[in-house]
Structure formats: structure tokens, C-alpha cells
Amino acid sequence: MKIGIDKMAFASTDQYIELTELAEKRGVDPNKYTIGIGQDRQAVVPPTQDIVTLGAQAAQKLLTPENVRGLSTIIVATESGIDNSKASAIYVKHLLGLDDYVRTIELKEACYSGTAAIQFARGLVALNPQESVLVIAADIARYGLNTSGEVTQGAGAVAMLISANPHVLAIEATSVSYSRDVMDFWRPLYATEALVDGKYSTNVYIDFFKNTLTRYQQRTGRQLADFAGIVFHLPFTKMGKKALEAVLQDRTDDVANRLREQLTASQVYCRQVGNLYTGSLYLGLMSLLQNGQIKPGDRLGLFSYGSGAEGEFYSGIVQSDFAKNLSDVDHDLAERHQVSVPEYERLFNSQLGMQAADIQFDTQADNAPFVLAGQKNHQRIYQRR
Known part of the structure; x- marks a missing residue:
């Protein structure tokens, strides 16, 4: 089902x-x-x-x-x-x-x-x-x-x-979650504004992406070529680019170029609105589906991150009438x-x-x-x- x-x-x-x-x-x-x-x-x-x-x-x-x-x-x-x-x-x-x-x-x-x-x-x-x-x-x-x-x-x-x-999007069975007690971002009960160590948080984000993606690949046998695109949590759009490039590095093949292009499509709406915290990943998903080169049957990877910290990588298959339901x-x-x-x-x-x-x-x-x-x-x- x-x-x-x-x-x-x-x-x-x-x-x-x-x-x-x-x-x-x-x-x-x-x-x-x-x-x-x-x-x-x-x-x-x-x-x-x-x-x-x-x-x-x-x-x-x-x-x-x-x-x-x-x-x-x-x-x-x-x-x-x-x-x-x-x-x-x-x-x-x-x-x-x-x-x-x-x-x-x-x-x-x-x-x-x-x-x-x-x-x-x-x-x-x-x-x-x-x-x-x-x-x-x-x-x-x-x-x-x-x-x-x-x-x-x-x-x-x-x-x-x-x-x-x-x-x-039909969500596939395998997902990998990963959590550690780190102080990269937090908001005490007495505060209305968050406290953040920006550079540290970026490094933790990238580490969590690499760890969850690697474990996902080990469990499924899938490679980057199996994804039409990867959607990231985007507190700011450059964050997703840093994480993707940490994996692609110097690759310039068709798979790497496709993932870069799809990342750009997923960033369109976040660039116009800013940080949605819990909603940022899913606004990125909507942006990719409405601005990217996506077709029914494509597999998308999704990387979710929350400071403190928790990360998860999972995947889903785009359905035939996705465009009508956004x-x-x-x-x-x-x-x-x-x-x-x-x-x-x-x-x-x-x-x-x-x-x-x-x-x-x-x-x-x-x-x-x-x-x-x-x-x-x-x-x-x-x-x-």
C-alpha cells in the first residue's frame, strides 16, 4: 500500500x-x-x-x-x-x-x-x-x-x-534518522529570539547529511544516479548548496549537473520567503515540483535537519497527477x-x-x-x- x-x-x-x-x-x-x-x-x-x-x-x-x-x-x-x-x-x-x-x-x-x-x-x-x-x-x-x-x-x-x-509523493519504506546532543541553535523558554552558532550549525548540518545519505545508500544499494533530485531543508538557500557540494565535490558528470539544476529549482520559493524552520524542506519540495524538471515516477531524496540536532534522509516517488494537487x-x-x-x-x-x-x-x-x-x-x- x-x-x-x-x-x-x-x-x-x-x-x-x-x-x-x-x-x-x-x-x-x-x-x-x-x-x-x-x-x-x-x-x-x-x-x-x-x-x-x-x-x-x-x-x-x-x-x-x-x-x-x-x-x-x-x-x-x-x-x-x-x-x-x-x-x-x-x-x-x-x-x-x-x-x-x-x-x-x-x-x-x-x-x-x-x-x-x-x-x-x-x-x-x-x-x-x-x-x-x-x-x-x-x-x-x-x-x-x-x-x-x-x-x-x-x-x-x-x-x-x-x-x-x-x-x-509516495514515501518509500527506508529512512535513516540520526541525532546527537549539540548546541548549534536553541531558544530558551525566556527568549523570543533564537541563539545560534552559525558556522558550527552549518558544519553539523553537512555532517548529518553525509551520515544519513551514506547509511541510506548502504541500506538500499541506491546511488546518486537513482535520484531525479534531492530536496534540502533550507534555512537559507546557500545551506543546501554547501551540503550537496560536500558530496558531489568536483564531479561534473550528467548526474551531478542534474542534481545541481534541481537544487536551484527547489530554492526558488525559499529565496522569496526566507526561513520557515519546520516548513523549509517542504516549501523546497513544492518549489522543485513546480519549477524543476520533474516527471511522474521520479525518485526524490529528502534531507530534513533540526538543530540540537536531528537529521533524516528518506525518499519518495512522484505520482502521476502531482501538479494538480499543489x-x-x-x-x-x-x-x-x-x-x-x-x-x-x-x-x-x-x-x-x-x-x-x-x-x-x-x-x-x-x-x-x-x-x-x-x-x-x-x-x-x-x-x-
Whole structure:
């Protein structure tokens, strides 16, 4: 029985900044951002948006009355949780108006947990093939204004329906996970911005990719030639290039060139949005499927990474009607509008964060279908338009 990704949809905010403009304001050579990091634009988050509203927006794009009837579980994978106890999936379920007999949980392990959610969902579907699981990878990446990590911020959500006989990607049985206790990136409970050792984190990422890929090849006998493309977790697009080149090295044969070209196709959307943490790998997958030279029957490799650290390499087979079951990311990105750096800074500092006071946001300027209206008596107030 095939089990995998049946449908995919993406959502982000409707605002962005140009990183060349940010570089000018920060006194940095723009090439450091656009070439050295590999990013062009970055999503800007108004205070009326968070992982719940973004996750619900992405999920709304793929849910139909037919697949809602078979939905058993919602899993939200995030490292931008809004409560240390209550799962964000419960809020998402309420905003979507779903049945109370739907299971709701939240998973955390840095950027990796979206992959963990998919693997757990596969197990649930294997037990009950008539049911499906909604996996939402939603995050807001924050490092602080005028910090070394500012250029790798971003926001968005990728929603995926996991089912039997999927229409997008049938996930193969073999996967290799790998974990070690390292301090390359973390966010203490008292902090709203992450702490990161960037160079160390990059080295750990590359090591985890090489280790998981090698073990996968040992277990399956497959080589790089067996993949039409490899999709990477992309906190910034240059990270995937560094990992791929660590394996390809000086190769210039057809296989190596194909993998490089497909990597470029997988980077298109991430360059426009920034870091999605748990959703970055899967926005890369959507980007490859919509911008790369991919056809039904192709095998794709996927490398997932979460600091702290956890990595996994697995593979899937592209299905015959994959293109019809992806939301139109190009359209969504084209509908956004640019804001100035001062406006971006104002919105960055207007986030609800960890404050305990009652607050009411002006939601009139936010045209999204779901908004965070504020907080009262320590409870977040969400609205569905």
C-alpha cells in the first residue's frame, strides 16, 4: 500500500522586504545576502499573524468536504509554539471548523519536526487506511533586528494531507534518522529570539547529511544516479548548496549537473520567503515540483535537519497527477506587497511575544482569512473572516 503526501499547500504573509534594501540600511554589501546567503526577499509578519493563522490559511487551501470527512488527526510541527501546554493544532482545528472527534497534537524538534510528523502520520494511516492526517509545518523565524541572523528570518506554513494512495509523493519504506546532543541553535523558554552558532550549525548540518545519505545508500544499494533530485531543508538557500557540494565535490558528470539544476529549482520559493524552520524542506519540495524538471515516477531524496540536532534522509516517488494537487505558490508570492525597512522594524517590534497584558490589534489592514485579534485574560483571541 502506498502512503505519502496527497496534497500540499503553502501560506505566508502578504508583506515582504527586499534584502538589497535591508543590506543598504545595515551597511552591508548586498551580495552578502543575495549571493553569500542566497536570499532575495523575506516575509514580514504583522502582529495579527502567527503560526495558528498561517497554518489554518495553508490548510484551508487543500481541505475539501470529501477529505475532511476522512480526517482523523491534525499535527502541527513548529518551534514557534504559542503555549507551553496547549497544542496550536487545537486552535487550527477550531478556526477550520473541524469535527471535535479529530485528534490534535503539536510536535517539537527544531526544524526537523515536520518530517517526524509525516512519519508519525504514515503510521496512523497504515493502521487505518481509510483515514487521513493533516500535517502542518508552521513557523516564524526570529533572530532580532540588526543581528547576524536577521537575514535568515522568515515566516510561513506548509500544509500536507497524508493518506493512502497519495497524489503527490509516495514515501518509500527506508529512512535513516540520526541525532546527537549539540548546541548549534536553541531558544530558551525566556527568549523570543533564537541563539545560534552559525558556522558550527552549518558544519553539523553537512555532517548529518553525509551520515544519513551514506547509511541510506548502504541500506538500499541506491546511488546518486537513482535520484531525479534531492530536496534540502533550507534555512537559507546557500545551506543546501554547501551540503550537496560536500558530496558531489568536483564531479561534473550528467548526474551531478542534474542534481545541481534541481537544487536551484527547489530554492526558488525559499529565496522569496526566507526561513520557515519546520516548513523549509517542504516549501523546497513544492518549489522543485513546480519549477524543476520533474516527471511522474521520479525518485526524490529528502534531507530534513533540526538543530540540537536531528537529521533524516528518506525518499519518495512522484505520482502521476502531482501538479494538480499543489497550491499556486507563484500566485501567492505575486500578490504580496513590499514594505520599507522602517515599517518592517515597526511590525517586528509589535509582535505579541511573551507579554502578559491585554492587547487589541487593529485587524483592518490584514486581509488574511484568519487573524490574531489580540489577547485578553492571558488568552489569544483569533478571528475567522
